[in-house]
Amino acid sequence: MEYLEPFNSYIDMENWKLEPEGEGIIRKLSDMDDMYYDQEAAKESLEEDPIIYEFYTVKVPETASNLLHCISTINPGKIGDEYFMTKGHFHEVEDTAEIYLTLSGEGQMVMETPEGEASVIEMKKGSISYIPPYWAHRTVNTGDKPLVFFAVYRGDAGHDYGSIEEKSMAKIVVEEGGEVSIKDNPNY
Amino acid sequence: MEYLEPFNSYIDMENWKLEPEGEGIIRKLSDMDDMYYDQEAAKESLEEDPIIYEFYTVKVPETASNLLHCISTINPGKIGDEYFMTKGHFHEVEDTAEIYLTLSGEGQMVMETPEGEASVIEMKKGSISYIPPYWAHRTVNTGDKPLVFFAVYRGDAGHDYGSIEEKSMAKIVVEEGGEVSIKDNPNY
Numbered sequence: 001m002e003y004l005e006p007f008n009s010y011i012d013m014e015n016w017k018l019e020p021e022g023e024g025i026i027r028k029l030s031d032m033d034d035m036y037y038d039q040e041a042a043k044e045s046l047e048e049d050p051i052i053y054e055f056y057t058v059k060v061p062e063t064a065s066n067l068l069h070c071i072s073t074i075n076p077g078k079i080g081d082e083y084f085m086t087k088g089h090f091h092e093v094e095d096t097a098e099i100y101l102t103l104s105g106e107g108q109m110v111m112e113t114p115e116g117e118a119s120v121i122e123m124k125k126g127s128i129s130y131i132p133p134y135w136a137h138r139t140v141n142t143g144d145k146p147l148v149f150f151a152v153y154r155g156d157a158g159h160d161y162g163s164i165e166e167k168s169m170a171k172i173v174v175e176e177g178g179e180v181s182i183k184d185n186p187n188y
Numbered sequence: 189m190e191y192l193e194p195f196n197s198y199i200d201m202e203n204w205k206l207e208p209e210g211e212g213i214i215r216k217l218s219d220m221d222d223m224y225y226d227q228e229a230a231k232e233s234l235e236e237d238p239i240i241y242e243f244y245t246v247k248v249p250e251t252a253s254n255l256l257h258c259i260s261t262i263n264p265g266k267i268g269d270e271y272f273m274t275k276g277h278f279h280e281v282e283d284t285a286e287i288y289l290t291l292s293g294e295g296q297m298v299m300e301t302p303e304g305e306a307s308v309i310e311m312k313k314g315s316i317s318y319i320p321p322y323w324a325h326r327t328v329n330t331g332d333k334p335l336v337f338f339a340v341y342r343g344d345a346g347h348d349y350g351s352i353e354e355k356s357m358a359k360i361v362v363e364e365g366g367e368v369s370i371k372d373n374p375n376y
Contacts, residue, residue, distance in 0.1 A: 003323065098255070127198050
C-alpha cells in the first residue's frame with residue numbers, strides 16, 4: 001500500500017508567514033465589495049481597493065481522510081463603520097466542522113445556519129473557536145492589528161460561497177461610538 | 189433540524205491550560221513503563237513514578253463530521269537515556285489524519301506505518317506536523333522545558349494502542365553525548 005509521507009510546515013510566529021508558503025489566496029475589496037452593507041462607502045474605498053485578507057493553505061489530498069489547514073490574516077480596517085471581514089462560506093459537504101485557533105489580534109466569528117439562525121463568538125489570542133457542522137462562518141477583524149488564525153477542516157469539506165454572495169449574512173459587525181457592535185444586517 | 193451550537197475554548201498562553209479544562213488524561217510512568225527500551229532504568233524510575241504527559245480534550249460528538257482537539261503537555265525528562273514520550277497510537281479508523289501545532293518546547297514526532305516503515309520529524313514552536321492517514325504516532329520531548337502542542341483529528345478516529353503496547357515502536361529517541369539521537373529500538 002502507498003502511504004502519504006509525513007511532513008512539517010512552519011508558522012513564523014513573528015510575521016505569521018507559512019513556510020513553505022502553500023497555496024495563497026489574496027482577497028481585495030473588489031473581490032467582495034457588494035458584501036458590505038454600506039454600498040456608498042464600499043464604492044469610495046474601491047479606488048484604493050485595499051487587501052482585506054489573505055490565507056495560505058497547506059496542500060493535502062482533498063478527501064475525508066485528510067485535514068486541510070491554513071493560516072489566515074485579516075487586515076485591520078473598516079468600510080464605512082463595518083469592520084474588514086472574510087467573504088464567509090458554508091461547506092459544500094455541509095455536515096463538516098471547522099476549528100479556528102486565534103494566534104494574534106481580536107475579532108468576531110459570525111455564523112449562521114442554513115435557516116438563518118445566527119451566532120457570534122469572540123476571537124482573541126488563544127481562543128479555539130468551534131464551528132459545528134452546517135454553520136456558515138465569516139471572521140471579522142475588530143482590532144487595530146492583523147487578526148491571524150490557524151484553521152483546520154476536513155479535506156473534502158469544500159467552500160460554498162453562493163448563498164452568502166447573494167444576501168451576505170444576517171449579522172454585521174460595526175464600530176459604534178468607539179465600541180464593537182453586532183447588529184442586524186439591513187440588506188439581508 | 190437540531191444543530192450543535194458554536195462555542196469557544198481558550199488556551200492560556202502563559203501556563204498552557206485549557207479553559208474550560210475539558211476531559212483530562214494524565215499518564216504516569218507506571219501507565220507505560222514497559223514501553224521504554226531500558227527496562228532496568230524504567231524499574232528504578234517507578235519509585236518516583238513521574239508524570240510523563242497529560243492532555244485535555246474538548247468534548248464534541250465522536251463522529252466523522254466533527255473534529256476532536258486537545259492540548260497536550262509532555263514533561264521534560266528521561267528514563268535512562270530515552271526521552272519522555274507518549275504511548276503512541278494508531279487510529280482505530282486507520283484512514284484518518286491528525287495535525288499537531290507545536291506551541292512551546294522541542295521534540296520529535298515518531299511515526300510508523302502498519303508494516304513498520306518509520307518516519308521521524310522535528311517539533312518546535314510554530315511547526316505544523318502532518319500525520320497522514322494510517323501512520324502510528326508518538327511524540328517525544330527532547331528539550332528541557334515542557335513540549336506543548338495543539339492536536340486536531342476527526343471525531344470518529346479513535347485510539348488503537350494495542351500493537352504499540354505489545355512491541356513499542358521501531359525508532360527510539362535517546363540522548364547520546366549531549367545530542368538528540370534517533371536509533372533502532374533493540375526490543376522491537
